[in-house]
Amino acid sequence: MNNSIVVIPTYNEVDSIGALLDELNLLEVDVLIIDDGSPDGTEQICLAHGVEVIQRGQKLGLGSAYRVGFQTALERGYKNIIEMDADGSHQVSDLVKMMQWIGSADLIIGSRWVLGGRIQNWSKFREYLSKAANRYANLMLSLHVLDTTAGFRIYSAPLLNKMQISTIASEGYCFQIEMTRRAIARGGSIKEVPITFIEREHGVSKMSFAIALEAVVRITAWGFARIIGR
Template identity: 45%
Template sequence: MKTLVVIPTYNEIDSLPRTLAALDTWAPAAHVLVVDDGSPDGTGEWADRHAESDSRVNVLHNSVKSGLGGAYLAGFRWALARDWDIVCEMDADGSHRARDLPQLLAAVRDGADLAIGSRWVPGGAVVNWPRNRHLLSRGANLYANVLIGLGVSDATAGFRAFRRETLETLDLEDVESTGYCFQIDMTRRVKEAGLRIAEIPVTFVERELGESKMDGDIINEALVRVARWGVQRRGRQLRGLARR
């Protein structure tokens, strides 16, 4: 199954070369699409030069900074316009280990419509995270599960593999989430479509190079959107009861 790994970048010139080298080792048959949001540090230009000598690497430049969600949606559209069977999400900063990617691909080949690299299932782990990040991630997943009933241990995880048909089923033009809430949003849509989600234990490693993009605006977006989806879900449940 032809595999494309979509890697969004913004100021990842130090970490991106390491990530691509790791993919060469652990997933040599996979191709890569770097989606750069106009990095001022030259990440996009470096990726262009690298792609000239590596036919498996492609580069897509966003004219305006569109955030994580916008970068992935651009990558998905690019992939669906071509003949990729599996489309993956992966961070450029080294937190997602390329050595874990074959397990996600195997889950899709075995029938999963979406395979999530999960930190919070048995066998999953995080390395070098401060306590506040543990609490934030655990709390975000609990919040999402209580309000919208995902039944997924790590809905915020950004290391994923989608079957092509999964992305074709979803209305990508309707997705408005831009930050890390994008991952919850996509999980919700796959779940509501009745598709199969598999969680694969992975080890998440805190970045060694560059700076985290997590900020208050990203957290607030997730809080507000998840609350709205929770209200919509409860409304559907009440309408269903009223029709009985």
């Protein structure tokens, strides 16, 4: 067993998962896939690579996939729990840079919006949307994190244990914001490391109006609760 485990939720990632697992195989990390019954054969590719799959059988959402994966990683005693997407948008070369910060911060975020961060294949509108979401979250919640919606992260086990993730309610992008908020509330230190984010060329993104709306509603509610509570 390695000290670090990469938790990867998958839904129909047959075009990109094999190459990702080949690259991760070169690092000192274990890998855990949380698949939600992908009809395209994603699970078979993972198993053929000798990688463990928690198969949930039906599409139960990204937030709950992470909760299951993180809980499993903690129970097994991993020291560093890595969160990464399977669609090719997160680069293993960036993970190597992020891992150099292990021990210096409790939460390491692969950040698109910190100096040196880059995005490929995004429209100006998509870029604007992400920036606006981050500005709003920071305004309402005073997080002082430039990329609060990033899904490329390394959590230290002590911090993740303190975060009581079974009580994290969000499902979409908002899951990342809620996790950031909880990490700060539990005294976690955060380091944002610049990455190059490459939007998927295969498959389809799960970004939707409902997911954006969840974020706006929850951020607004948390923000007002915070203002009233002080």
